[in-house]
Amino acid sequence: MYAKExxxxxxxxxxxxxxNLCRVRVDGKMYSGVxxxxxxxxxxxxxxxxxPRVVVAxxxxxxxxxxxxxxxxxxxxxxxxxxxxxxxxxILVYDWDGSVLRHAHLxxxxxxxxxxxxxxxxxxxxxxxxxxxxxxxxxxxxxVSKNGNVxxxxxxxxxxxxxxxxASHGKMLVSGDDGGTLVVAQEEGTLSKTCSIDxxxxxxxxxxxxxxxxxxxxxxxxxxxxxxxxxxxxxxxCAHARCITGLDVARDSxxxxxxxxxxxxxxxxxxxxxxxxxxxxxxxxxxENAALCGVAFxxxxxxxxxxxxxxxxELICYAT
Numbered sequence: 001m002y003a004k005e006x007x008x009x010x011x012x013x014x015x016x017x018x019x020n021l022c023r024v025r026v027d028g029k030m031y032s033g034v035x036x037x038x039x040x041x042x043x044x045x046x047x048x049x050x051x052p053r054v055v056v057a058x059x060x061x062x063x064x065x066x067x068x069x070x071x072x073x074x075x076x077x078x079x080x081x082x083x084x085x086x087x088x089x090x091i092l093v094y095d096w097d098g099s100v101l102r103h104a105h106l107x108x109x110x111x112x113x114x115x116x117x118x119x120x121x122x123x124x125x126x127x128x129x130x131x132x133x134x135x136x137x138x139x140x141x142x143x144v145s146k147n148g149n150v151x152x153x154x155x156x157x158x159x160x161x162x163x164x165x166x167a168s169h170g171k172m173l174v175s176g177d178d179g180g181t182l183v184v185a186q187e188e189g190t191l192s193k194t195c196s197i198d199x200x201x202x203x204x205x206x207x208x209x210x211x212x213x214x215x216x217x218x219x220x221x222x223x224x225x226x227x228x229x230x231x232x233x234x235x236x237x238c239a240h241a242r243c244i245t246g247l248d249v250a251r252d253s254x255x256x257x258x259x260x261x262x263x264x265x266x267x268x269x270x271x272x273x274x275x276x277x278x279x280x281x282x283x284x285x286x287x288e289n290a291a292l293c294g295v296a297f298x299x300x301x302x303x304x305x306x307x308x309x310x311x312x313x314e315l316i317c318y319a320t
Contacts, residue, residue: 001283002267005304005319008048012036014293016310017070018205018245019165021294023306024074024081026096030298032315033083034308035069040085042098043315045298045306055098059089059106075124077144084130086119091132091140093150103150105132105140121166121207123173125187129154131173133163139175141191156191158183167207167214172228174214176204182216184228197231199224206247208256211272215256217244223258225270225278235278239266246295250302255282257305259295263287265307265318287316 014020014034022033023045030045033055042053057067071086074096081096093103110117119140121133130142130150137159143152161179168174171187182197182204199216206217213234214226221240226233240260248257254270256279267283290309298304304319 002285002304002318002320004285005317006048008043008045008315008317009052010034010036010041010043010308010313010315011052011054012039012041013311013313014308015069016291016293018243019071019073019294021246021296021306021308022073023296023298024083024096026081032296032306033072033074034294034315035072038067038069038087040069040072040083040098045315045317053098055083055085055094057085057087057092059087059092059104070118070120071122073122075122075130077124077128077130078146080148082130082144082148084122084132086122086132088116088118091119091130091142093130093142093144102148103142105142105150105153107134118162121163121175123166123168125168125173126170127187129187131166131168133166133175135162137161137163137177139163139166139173139191154191156185158185158193158196165204165207165216167209169209172209174207174209174228176207176216178203180204180218182207182214182226182231184214184231195229195231197226205244206258208247208249210249210251210254210270213270213272215247215249217247217258219243221260221262223247223256223268234275237268237279237281239268240264245291245293246307248296248305250297250300252300253302255297255302257295257297257302259292259307261291261293263290263292265292265295265305267302267305285318
């Protein structure tokens with residue numbers, strides 16, 4: 001169904017972390033981002049000859065050195081794309097190409113007995129909020145005005161464990177933590193919890209939302225689908241032999257692509273109108289001896305996808 005089409009060189013190799021591939025479409029061109037330590041590699045998928053760019057995460061001069069990017073993602077706020085970097089020192093908000101730093105939200109200094117601090121999980125709400133998860137189990141909400149400025153900061157907390165992934169649709173936000181718990185919330189003036197899903201002790205690694213369903217990839221390799229309104233489980237698939245590190249949904253077709261540390265990429269078809277057959281496997285491919293760490297479709301139909309692996313300086317493109 002899919003075949004390898006081309007490879008695109010990166011400035012530096014990919015770090016070993018889940019969700020280490022993000023994409024955005026600007027002026028009809030698709031761009032992808034891959035994290036290497038404190039840098040984000042930006043490449044144009046449509047035009048590989050275009051000079052790659054590098055965005056370096058830099059916090060305020062008063063912040064300690066040694067910033068590491070934990071996740072990068074583009075979000076759409078008021079019809080405008082912003083690049084968000086979730087780091088070990090705070091959250092950075094840029095114009096889409098990383099050329100202008102719009103806002104930096106610094107984490108407070110951790111106490112001496114704290115082994116770590118980080119932000120992870122990035123999503124946006126239709127009402128104008130950029131959301132990011134924290135190691136404390138809190139979600140930081142940055143209010144963005146129509147002219148692109150961050151005007152307010154709010155913090156909510158429903159998790160007792162570090163947040164590892166976020167996903168959103170409209171006014172709905174889904175958060176997952178390293179204890180395997182999912183929380184669904186809705187923003188109506190304030191962000192209010194609507195349901196909690198206690199799945200298992202395996203950490204949540206990846207999240208996506210589509211057609212009233214929550215798709216969650218776990219460290220155990222399981223892909224689980226839940227009803228977004230009541231948290232009821234709709235399907236469970238042993239999708240990978242190792243940790244799921246990438247998950248994306250083609251909005252117009254309901255196709256899902258997953259990638260794992262077992263070197264496999266798999267494509268699935270969702271059937272929300274058939275409760276007795278909610279998900280179907282349609283394609284598998286393997287990158288030999290590669291610990292995959294991110295995957296994304298190239299369009300909203302799912303006609304192709306890109307994948308990246310740990311310590312590789314190549315972005316691999318597949319197409320139908």
